[in-house]
Amino acid sequence: MSDMDNRVTLTVNNLEYGGWKSVEITADLERQFRTFKLDITWQWPGQTVDQRIKPGDPCEVKIGNDLVLTGYVFKAPIRYDGRQIGLTIEGSSRTQDLVDCAATNRPNQWQEQPLLSIVQALAMEYSLMVVNQIPETARLAKHTIVPGETVFQSIDRLLSLFRVFSTDDEQGRLVLAKPGSGGRASDALELGKNILSANAPMDHSQVFSEYRVIGQQKGSDKKSGAAVSEVESTAADLSFKRRRTTIINEGTALTFELAQQRAQWESATRMGRAQTTTYQVQGWRQSNGDLWRHNTLVKVTDPVLGFDGDMLISKVTYSLSAQGSVTTLQVAPPHTFDPDPTPPKKKQA
Structure with a gap:
């Protein structure tokens, strides 16, 4: 090379x-x-x-x-x-403008629209294209821009509700990302072969035994009142030994189905985030000449940390210094980013 x-x-x-x-x-x-x-x-x-x-x-x-x-x-x-x-x-x-700049759409409210249509309208105010990798979502009863919020703050409220991640691509477009859509890395990460260093915080401070999602659903002419409008759903992490409850208050229209899916997603993804690990390897390219890329699956064999299976590369940093070129890879269990996660059974304590 x-x-x-x-x-x-x-x-x-x-x-x-x-x-x-x-x-x-x-x-x-x-x-x-x-x-x-x-x-x-x-x-x-x-x-x-x-x-x-x-x-x-x-x-x-x-x-x-x-x-x-x-x-x-x-x-x-x-x-x-x-x-x-x-x-x-x-x-x-280019997508930094969505994070920094205010949402200025007029009108500032959408009713009975799918996620993609609303995100495209918000991004187009700053002439940014949206790449969609996810299946079509249910239509949202109502989404309203909060005065003063940035474009991404408005988008993020939608992403959290539908359990979707967004990032950018090399062309500067916003991507509603399907986890693992970048394919599979050619090389594995193997202790004793190409791993220079590892850092695994194993931080469980944001893991709970119970996740409650609460919100309001849209009423109708036939149904109204608190009993109809209030929505609550719960998911439990049975692997957690002591009681720790968190409540997530959705600020937008919610259905019982969305509340249940959000609660289950929080349970699975927070445990996955607790296993997030950072590895460093020499060079920026794999043995086949491809760059290491984020949103790709990689096989990790690391008996020190107890990993022996696929992980998702969620973050990649290419760095060059007097010590040479190094790639820093942040990896996590694939279900951490799945909108409908099914956590694998634990193989280690």
């Missing part, structure tokens, strides 16, 4: 920039935009700096011939001393 396969280039205003001394590029299934940070230094006196990259410039980031990010430059700080000049370029995917 040649050095050109791993050469990081930043294209701004049809000009291509390379030769970066340090690199950090991150994509995350649970974050709406990818990010990058690139550093370069010049020795001076003797070299001049023509800073043509400015905050707000549209950009593309590639590793070799692989496009990994389409978005904008957000920061371009420059620093110097008596010996050298340093330039850092930071930016993110």
Whole structure:
């Protein structure tokens, strides 16, 4: 594999920039935009700096011939001393605008619309396309923008209700993601072979024995009153030994079916998140030449942590420093991201 396969280039205003001394590029299934940070230094006196990259410039980031990010430059700080000049370029995917900017749709309410239609309308206010990987959802009785909320805050209320994750792709589009849609990694993660390090917090602070979802459902001419409008459903985690109850108050119209599905999803996904583990491997590419990618399944063999099976790569970071190139992979049990999870039976304590 040649050095050109791993050469990081930043294209701004049809000009291509390379030769970066340090690199950090991150994509995350649970974050709406990818990010990058690139550093370069010049020795001076003797070299001049023509800073043509400015905050707000549209950009593309590639590793070799692989496009990994389409978005904008957000920061371009420059620093110097008596010996050298340093330039850092930071930016993110186009979808950051959905996280930062207000939802301004008029009218600001939808009735009897499916999830995809509402998300597309919200994103289109900022000229962003939506890629849909999930089955068609039930129609939502009503969704109203809360004054002052951002586009993603409004979208996230819908995603939580229908147990859907959203992320971005390399073209800067919003993706309603199907877990594992990136396919399967060619290489496995194996202790003693390619794993450089591991970090498993095993944090159960957000795991409970009982999950209650409460909300309101839409009444009708024939049915009204508290007995009809109030919705509550419960799911229990029988593996948890002591009583710990959490209540999730949905702020939108709810049905008993959606409440039950949400409660079961919370139970399964929170236990999955408690097993989230971060691995590091050398290089950015697998043995077949493909980049390590997020939202892909990978076989993990790690007797220290008790893993021997498929995990989902939820986050990937490509980094370059004086120590070389490293990929950091965050993995979790696949059911953690499934909208209708069925947790596997435990094989370890």
